Amino acid sequence: MSAPLASQLELRDVTKRFGGVAAVDGVTFDIAKGDIVGIIGPNGAGKTTLLNCISGLQRLDGGDIRWQGDSISGLAPHRIAKLGIGRTFQIVRPFGSMTVRENAAIGALFGSAEARRRPKEAFEQADEVLELVGLKAKAGLAVSTLTIPDRKRLEVARAVATKPQLLLLDEVMAGLNNVEIDEALDMVRAVHATGVTVLLIEHVMRVIVGVCRRAIVLDFGQVLAQGEPEVVLRDERVIQAYLGERYAKRRQP
Ligand SMILES: Nc1ncnc2c1ncn2[C@@H]1O[C@H](COP(=O)(O)OP(=O)(O)OP(=O)(O)O)[C@@H](O)[C@H]1O
Ligand SMILES: [Mg+2]
Structure with a gap:
């Protein structure tokens, strides 16, 4: 126990x-x-x-x-x-024209008090969470090219980047x-x-x-x-x- x-x-x-x-x-x-x-x-x-x-x-x-x-x-x-307290949404709505990395960085910029505020730090944090969710290799791709499972990963990455x-x-x-x-x-x-x-x-x-x-x-x-x-x-x-x-x-x- x-x-x-x-x-x-x-x-x-x-x-x-x-x-x-x-x-x-x-x-x-x-x-x-x-x-x-x-x-x-x-x-x-x-x-x-x-x-x-x-x-x-x-x-x-x-x-x-x-x-x-x-x-x-x-x-x-x-x-x-x-x-x-961070969350994902049942209906995933990423910013389609932006890259995977940019989407994850948005979470870092607008997250908890622990999340990074400056763009450079936000991108560093985005890279950390993309590695964690297994999307590092796709960081530079436009979100619109992602498969459904990868979009779900990104949704989790965005939420985790808020440092909940x-x-x-x-x-x-x-x-x-x-x-x-x-x-x-x-x-x-x-x-x-x-x-x-x-x-x-x-x-x-x-x-x-x-x-x-x-x-x-x-x-x-x-x-x-x-x-x-x-x-x-x-x-x-x-x-x-x-x-x-x-x-x-x-x-x-
Ligand atoms: N904004 C809303 N306005 C009116 N009714 C709503 C609203 N949101 C949810 N409901 C109603 O509240 C109930 C619960 O819905 P909810 O979406 O929380 O269920 P759920 O358990 O998440 O279902 P699912 O497994 O289909 O996602 C349902 O009867 C739904 O129609
Ligand atoms: Mg539901």
Whole structure:
């Protein structure tokens, strides 16, 4: 057993409504410093909305989010980024006409207090993160020439270049084949190994089992289950709500 980790992010009864629908409905959990946690759940369960609440893109309708002991509820996204919370987006929108290196440097220029401010330093930092995510050889290419997996790598590189202490990843493996998923897994492990706490949304269970210490299952905006991935994925309620019978059968010896 590893030693218990100090709490870095605390969600208490977090609620976000769109019209009459609670997309996130009373969500409570803690993320420990240095942890790597997966959020899973059916389409429309509220996963992206939850990330939007943490990163300040959406205001809470109820509850509180605390970062290193202080409430960040209601802060603007750039303030939250400066505090050390970085994220990727489910729909990747890089600056297409710019190079890979320039895109990564933007993250460095507009990131946390730890990120570099001067262009020269920003490019140095961009080179470091491109190496980390395996894009160094493509640094000089225009983004428009990149394949889908490389665009996802770049999205992670841009977020890592902001020097976050907590990285929020929204389905960075979606649309990748098995080999590409393995490479992306290595990338996430490499980022986590630099000391970054990771909270990732993923539909690919191999990813959750492969890298996460803990999994949180959302269903209709609520936490249906949380715990060790292997245990959570065997939970009858999780199988019924999300994984379905096919997955359950495959897991039988
Ligand atoms: N800006 C918005 N305005 C209105 N409704 C929204 C908005 N964003 C999300 N919703 C609704 O909130 C619910 C949760 O959506 P969300 O995108 O958070 O789900 P998700 O778990 O990320 O799904 P997916 O796995 O498909 O990405 C859905 O019913 C969705 O239609
Ligand atoms: Mg989503």
